[in-house]
Amino acid sequence: MLIKSKKGWEIPEREATPQEIFFNRRRFLKTTGLVLASAASMGLGACDGEAEESAAGAASSSSDPTADLYPVSRNERYTIERELTPKSISSTYNNFYEFGSHKRIYDKAQELKIRPWQVVIDGEVNNPETLDIDTLIRAMPLEERLYRHRCVEAWSMTVPWSGFALKELVKRADPKSSARYVRMETFQDPEMASGQRQYWYPWPYVEGLTMEEATNDLAFMVTGVYGEPLAKQYGAPIRLAVPWKYGFKSIKSIVRFTFTSQRPVSFWEEINPQEYGFWANVNPEVPHPRWSQATEEVLGTGKRVPTQLFNGYGEYVAGLYKDMQDKPIYF
Numbered sequence: 001m002l003i004k005s006k007k008g009w010e011i012p013e014r015e016a017t018p019q020e021i022f023f024n025r026r027r028f029l030k031t032t033g034l035v036l037a038s039a040a041s042m043g044l045g046a047c048d049g050e051a052e053e054s055a056a057g058a059a060s061s062s063s064d065p066t067a068d069l070y071p072v073s074r075n076e077r078y079t080i081e082r083e084l085t086p087k088s089i090s091s092t093y094n095n096f097y098e099f100g101s102h103k104r105i106y107d108k109a110q111e112l113k114i115r116p117w118q119v120v121i122d123g124e125v126n127n128p129e130t131l132d133i134d135t136l137i138r139a140m141p142l143e144e145r146l147y148r149h150r151c152v153e154a155w156s157m158t159v160p161w162s163g164f165a166l167k168e169l170v171k172r173a174d175p176k177s178s179a180r181y182v183r184m185e186t187f188q189d190p191e192m193a194s195g196q197r198q199y200w201y202p203w204p205y206v207e208g209l210t211m212e213e214a215t216n217d218l219a220f221m222v223t224g225v226y227g228e229p230l231a232k233q234y235g236a237p238i239r240l241a242v243p244w245k246y247g248f249k250s251i252k253s254i255v256r257f258t259f260t261s262q263r264p265v266s267f268w269e270e271i272n273p274q275e276y277g278f279w280a281n282v283n284p285e286v287p288h289p290r291w292s293q294a295t296e297e298v299l300g301t302g303k304r305v306p307t308q309l310f311n312g313y314g315e316y317v318a319g320l321y322k323d324m325q326d327k328p329i330y331f
């Protein structure tokens with residue numbers, strides 16, 4: 001039996017309710033009263049279960065076929081004034097609903113099989129292809145970037161990601177002029193990923209960016225962290241990092257990039273469009289319908305700090321939104 005002890009950096013539920021609790025009416029109607037029972041038994045378990053911290057590092061990767069590539073050299077353009085979040089913390093406090101709707105999924109996530117792993121690039125492109133993840137990673141210019149990450153639940157961390165600019169993948173795909181969005185999709189395998197047996201969620205996890213966002217310098221494909229291949233709980237073997245947006249935009253364990261003229265409906269938007277919009281740009285002045293976004297708990301520090309517009313990345317991205325007519329949520 002494990003005794004629960006709450007860490008200082010864990011957010012009390014009254015400040016940040018886990019994302020799963022509210023279901024929109026459409027899904028509610030789709031899935032009947034059974035959902036209520038299930039939702040109740042899921043509870044508010046954001047902080048359930050004490051971590052065996054030593055298990056966390058086990059997630060890394062001497063056997064990873066890309067291990068020889070890391071560490072990669074740091075791009076000094078992307079450093080930050082905040083201290084890095086210790087690996088023991090960021091690797092044991094994760095959102096990865098494919099493995100459960102709470103934060104302590106890191107040992108469950110070790111069930112993720114990351115080889116063989118194929119990535120499909122399709123849709124409105126001149127160079128559609130299906131390629132092996134190792135081929136893709138080895139074809140791309142890898143670098144390290146220190147990025148802040150701000151979850152919509154009002155916690156944040158600072159992580160040394162390794163990977164490549166998403167615009168390099170866009171260049172390789174060679175999109176047609178009809179492509180206006182990149183839609184990204186996570187694997188779907190409910191036998192492997194127990195969370196995907198929670199059938200009331202709209203699996204697979206989907207996210208999307210406009211082409212302008214996807215080709216912005218900041219949009220980063222992550223294949224490593226802390227100078228090693230990406231550990232499974234962070235979304236191995238490849239996930240997105242878009243640090244000016246709320247964390248749910250940074251989709252994990254991607255198997256497909258589809259270039260399309262249609263705006264994708266993302267996983268959280270499908271679940272609750274009133275609370276999780278397409279844009280999801282970090283904005284301290286626009287509260288989530290159920291909590292403030294003015295401040296954030298910095299994992300590992302026990303401190304709350306003010307949240308910044310675009311999570312502090314306005315110099316890179318503010319120009320993308322200056323002509324936006326409709327005022328979508330979170331912006």
Ligand SMILES: Nc1nc2c(c(=O)[nH]1)N[C@H]1C(S)=C(S)[C@@H](COP(=O)(O)O)O[C@H]1N2
Pocket residue numbers: 093094095096097098149150151152186205233234235247248249250251252253
């Ligand atoms: N496929 C998938 N991607 C996902 C999620 C998820 O549940 N499934 N959670 C998102 C959310 S809400 C956050 S905050 C980040 C968490 O990333 P981390 O666990 O590396 O901190 O991943 C995002 N990407």
Ligand SMILES: [Mo]
Pocket residue numbers: 095150151152153246247248
């Ligand atoms: Mo999040």
